[in-house]
Amino acid sequence: xxxxxxxxxxxxxxxxxxxxxxxxxxxxxxxxxxxxxxxxxxxxxxxxxxxxxxxxxxxxxxxxxxxxxxxxxxxxxxxxxxxxxxxxxxxxxxxxxxxxxxxxxxxxxxxxxxxxxxxxxxxxxxxxxxxxxxxxxxxxxxxxxxxxxxxxxxxxxxxxxxxxxxxxxxxxxxxxxxxxxxxxxxxxxxxxxxxxxxxxxxxxxxxxxxxxxxxxxxxxxxxxxxxxxx
Numbered sequence: 001x002x003x004x005x006x007x008x009x010x011x012x013x014x015x016x017x018x019x020x021x022x023x024x025x026x027x028x029x030x031x032x033x034x035x036x037x038x039x040x041x042x043x044x045x046x047x048x049x050x051x052x053x054x055x056x057x058x059x060x061x062x063x064x065x066x067x068x069x070x071x072x073x074x075x076x077x078x079x080x081x082x083x084x085x086x087x088x089x090x091x092x093x094x095x096x097x098x099x100x101x102x103x104x105x106x107x108x109x110x111x112x113x114x115x116x117x118x119x120x121x122x123x124x125x126x127x128x129x130x131x132x133x134x135x136x137x138x139x140x141x142x143x144x145x146x147x148x149x150x151x152x153x154x155x156x157x158x159x160x161x162x163x164x165x166x167x168x169x170x171x172x173x174x175x176x177x178x179x180x181x182x183x184x185x186x187x188x189x190x191x192x193x194x195x196x197x198x199x200x201x202x203x204x205x206x207x208x209x210x211x212x213x214x215x216x217x218x219x220x221x222x223x224x225x226x227x228x229x230x
Contacts, residue, residue: 003030004205007068009055009098010075012036014164015114015153018194019072019201020047021160026199028206033068036075055094058101065105070205073098073113079129087129092136096143103145110147110208112201113140117154117190117216141212149204153197154190154216155183162194189217196223 006023010016011034023029024044034040035050050064055075058064065071075098077090099111115137120130123138140148157173157180164170176183183191200214200222211218 003028004069004202005029005031005033005067006070006072006202006205007033007035007050007065007102008072008074009035009052010073010114011040012038013074013076014158014162015076015156015194015197016072016074018156018158018160018162019074019198021162022195022198022202023072026202028202033064035064056097058097063105065102065109068102068106068109070110070112070201071098071102072201072205073111076114079132084128084132088132091129091132092139095136096139099140099143099146099148103143107145108147110205111140111149112204113137113148113150114197115150115152117152119150119152121213137213147208149209149212149214151197151201151214151219152216153192153219155192156197157191157193159193159195184220188220189215192216192219192223196220199223 006029008016008020011020020032020034023032024046032047033050034047035052037053040049073095075094079087095113102109102111115133118130119133119137121134121137123131123134125131137150157176158164164173196219200219203222
């Protein structure tokens, strides 16, 4: 049985790089289309790269997503230092434009969206990032032609050589790394890893999920427990 073809946005970011690493080692995945503004900087027999400088305007439906079974949307940015309009453009506008392009090219395909624990589905809370994430989730769920799932990850520990681009984040992860195995056992509702996110996305791409909103504990449950996380 042929494997899946998946597209990953944000594959040079921390979570996207972790998801990419899992796709490269998983037999369920045949081909990965890595979509980003800059090259990955490394090659692999499974990977095809597509440079996309404008995430609001995509080429026609016969390209990029035509043969893609699932899109893993890992492109994102911290809300720190951004006003709501800037954060909305990257978080909502980029995501919905990508989802529409994917739906037009491959109707009823799967889209796994990296959301966040604490996302506000009412779109009316006090936290700006949570409102915008909630608006994005709601719009994806309402979009015709795509089976969208929101992965509400909590604290995400990088593994397998994956590193954050942000220096002070790297310092936090270096401190938290030795504690992660303990935290993973005692607080699976709140912590996960880049490897677990990747494996959970692959599982949903292959088999779907009963729930469209996938909380942090669900991510850990969907990840293959037989595979190592680091």
